[in-house]
Amino acid sequence: MGRYVVRRLLQMVPVFIGTTFLIFVMVYAVGDPVNAMFGDRAPDPATAAQLRAEFNLDKPLWQQYGLYMGKIFSGDFGNAFNGQPVTELMATAFPLTIRLTLVAVVIEIIVGLVLGVLTGLRRGRPVDSGVLMLTLVVISVPTFVTGTVFQYLLGVRWGLIAPAVSPAAPLGQLLLPGLVLALVSLAYVTRLTRTSIAENSRADYVRTAVAKGLPRRRVTVRHLLRNSLIPVVTFLGTDVGTLMAGALVTERIFNIHGVGFQLWQGIVRQNSPTVVGFVTVLVIVFLLANLLVDLLYAVLDPRIRYV
């Protein structure tokens, strides 16, 4: 297991370098950060040259990338457009986004698993077909559409909730944004659990468990569900990427000042350190989530052994 973890971590290195380099090239090769600093006015050539030298912009791209990554690993992400260190922005933005994502994940797991087990055990019945059709509809409606429509219906039309989240973002106000963020993934979790449960419910070990007189409930939860969780866990790991992307949209709609908001500010003001910094951290989160899933595999299914 230890060796496997080390090998996986080593494999992550080239992927990490490739991904961050790709983003670095896009941001620095296409945009011009120095011109952006001056807005519409043309910068004074001498000042521009000085700035370029200061930010290493006069060096070749790969060298810029190397210097930038060196700084990042010493904890220096550069400054945002208003002179604030990017790390400070991260310290305020990430807790908000993580809280939102956690709300979404909890909703997704609870509702998705319950629906999945219910339909998986009743395959082919009206409940099953109904829920299956419903998941298809839910998957089809893009997150930003559910977000704005819910905001209109619940926030404006019926006045049940505040249409926008306050800066402190208490948990209660994050319930609706969390649900919106969770919906598409929730549908996938339901479908996956359903397929997996329906398949496993005919397995020998389930028949044995029933035959030896265990209560139905215990068979379902301890035997059937536990064995059916493996594909769901995999999905949840890869879903981190979807949730991160969805959080950008959800934060925009409900005015939550999290990662999406800061990233957006960085893009609008063409502040490359903010953009590259946030995206780099998001990529690391995504890669680690995938690694975690692979390790969880082994815990959940003892037949899988890593050497």
Next chain:
Amino acid sequence: MTGTPAIEGPDEAETLAGVESEAERARGKGPSSPGREPPERARSMWSDAWHDLRRNPVFLIAGLLIAFLVLISVWPGLIASRDPLSCRLGRSLDASSAGHWFGFDTQGCDVYTRVVYGARTSVTVGVCATLGVAVLGSVLGGLAGFFGGVWDAVLSRLTDIFFGIPMILGGLVFLSMTGSRSVWTVVAFIVLLGWPQVARIARGSVITAKQNDYVLAARALGAGNARMMTRHILPNAIAPVIVTATIALGTYIALEATLSFLGVGLQPPTVSWGADISAASQGMQFRNAPHILLYPAAALSLTVLAFIMLGDAVRDALDPKLR
């Protein structure tokens, strides 16, 4: 990782097809339930699939909807006689009336006409991006799977790299750096970030097909690489690619709308449902005029639903394991 024969790695579970294949893999290759035997009369997989599809109500509904969408994308004038770009601020946010069923938006444009013309944008982006992704992905993935070796190692690492960037995140970064964006910019972006998904599937199914006895027999009989690929491997490896691509079509339409909503997608004068929804939600203008939000939202959702239903039906028909 390089040594494993089948495509592994959890991140492929991004589409419906991916999710389902994930479940199948988890079921293991153990004693598979044989299911119903295929009929004696030899029918090709394609005519078999078509036979199933024609009887699937989901496919029929989706097919009708898509036929209608394609029709109005080609000839929007059939059901909308006005110009989507002729707007008068004097009619801003007016409610629906005779001749203007869906009312007017903030700029005083006819919402009905814009909803109709928006179909063209969505269908164009969806179809072109899917074609690009499918061709590029299956060629690169197929070649990597067929030749293996260095090609394969390079391609696998490359797909890993692209998988590290979620589409919307990549869109925010890449597209915001381009000055003016047309339909083709968005299509190019989707192809650039989307091909690895198909490449992985294609690589896996080519590797599976390559190990079949009839392929080895063809090789033994002296068939060249080109003949092996086109005559023996391609027909047997293309089904998963088609399934993935069909489902991806719907998600690409949703992606374009999401990018336009975020302000990094299509720009005026291109009519886009996503951009219209974005305009409607700016400063919550839909507060007093919900029609400017609800009609484009409904059109977009219905379109994505139609394509995802189609993909679902095609998967059921082409995947014999689910029968």
